[in-house]
Amino acid sequence: MTRLSFLIVLALLAPLAAAGTYKWVDKDGNVHYSDTPVKGAEEVDLPEPMVFDAPDVAPLPPPDAEAAETEPFNYKTFAFISPKQDQVFWNTAGTIPVQLDLEPRLQQGHEVQLYFRGERIDMTGLGTTLTEVYRGAWTIRAVVVGPDGKEIATAGPVTFHVKQHSIANPP
Numbered sequence: 001m002t003r004l005s006f007l008i009v010l011a012l013l014a015p016l017a018a019a020g021t022y023k024w025v026d027k028d029g030n031v032h033y034s035d036t037p038v039k040g041a042e043e044v045d046l047p048e049p050m051v052f053d054a055p056d057v058a059p060l061p062p063p064d065a066e067a068a069e070t071e072p073f074n075y076k077t078f079a080f081i082s083p084k085q086d087q088v089f090w091n092t093a094g095t096i097p098v099q100l101d102l103e104p105r106l107q108q109g110h111e112v113q114l115y116f117r118g119e120r121i122d123m124t125g126l127g128t129t130l131t132e133v134y135r136g137a138w139t140i141r142a143v144v145v146g147p148d149g150k151e152i153a154t155a156g157p158v159t160f161h162v163k164q165h166s167i168a169n170p171p
Contacts, residue, residue: 021046073110077103078144078153083160090163096133100126100142100155109147116140137161 022034022041034041081099083089089096098114106112106126114121116130116138130140141156 073107073146073152075102075104075144075153077101078142078155080140080142080155080158083140083158085158085160087160088163089160091165092133092162094132094134096130096138096160096162098123098128098130098140102126102144102153106144110152111145112142113145114140114142133162135162135164 020035020037020043022037023031023044024038024041025031033044037043079101081101082097100112102112112123112126114123114128121128121130137159138161139157139159141154141158143151143155144153146152
């Protein structure tokens with residue numbers, strides 16, 4: 001609170017303090033205080049309010065926008081939750097769940113890109129499901145890119161395996 005604001009509040013409260021304070025007890029034994037006298041109320045003297053000067057605080061410097069633009073943003077965590085390295089999926093009917101962990105949350109202007117079979121896979125958020133992924137070893141990776149298209153963070157590559165039960169590979 002600035003000194004001017006404090007003085008204005010003090011000036012507005014001064015008439016209330018000058019009006020006096022009254023105390024009374026109702027029929028149920030509850031104590032009441034008011035600036036308006038009622039029958040049976042006694043005027044009470046209140047101690048002077050404690051007043052102190054707050055220390056001056058230096059204003060915060062404006063953020064250095066130029067420095068913020070030149071310093072790259074770093075994500076604390078960007079990794080695959082699923083699939084894990086060398087994870088084996090059995091009889092998936094060709095579908096593999098993909099889930100990424102990203103901390104802090106995706107920043108404005110940044111985008112997550114997922115790459116599988118050498119192609120970029122469209123994804124919204126941090127998860128998707130790959131389809132038509134059958135027997136074999138597969139590799140997947142993900143990147144976070146900034147508005148300029150430059151990579152900010154990478155996850156993977158992660159290699160996972162899809163197996164299916166067969167006569168040669170029974171359950």
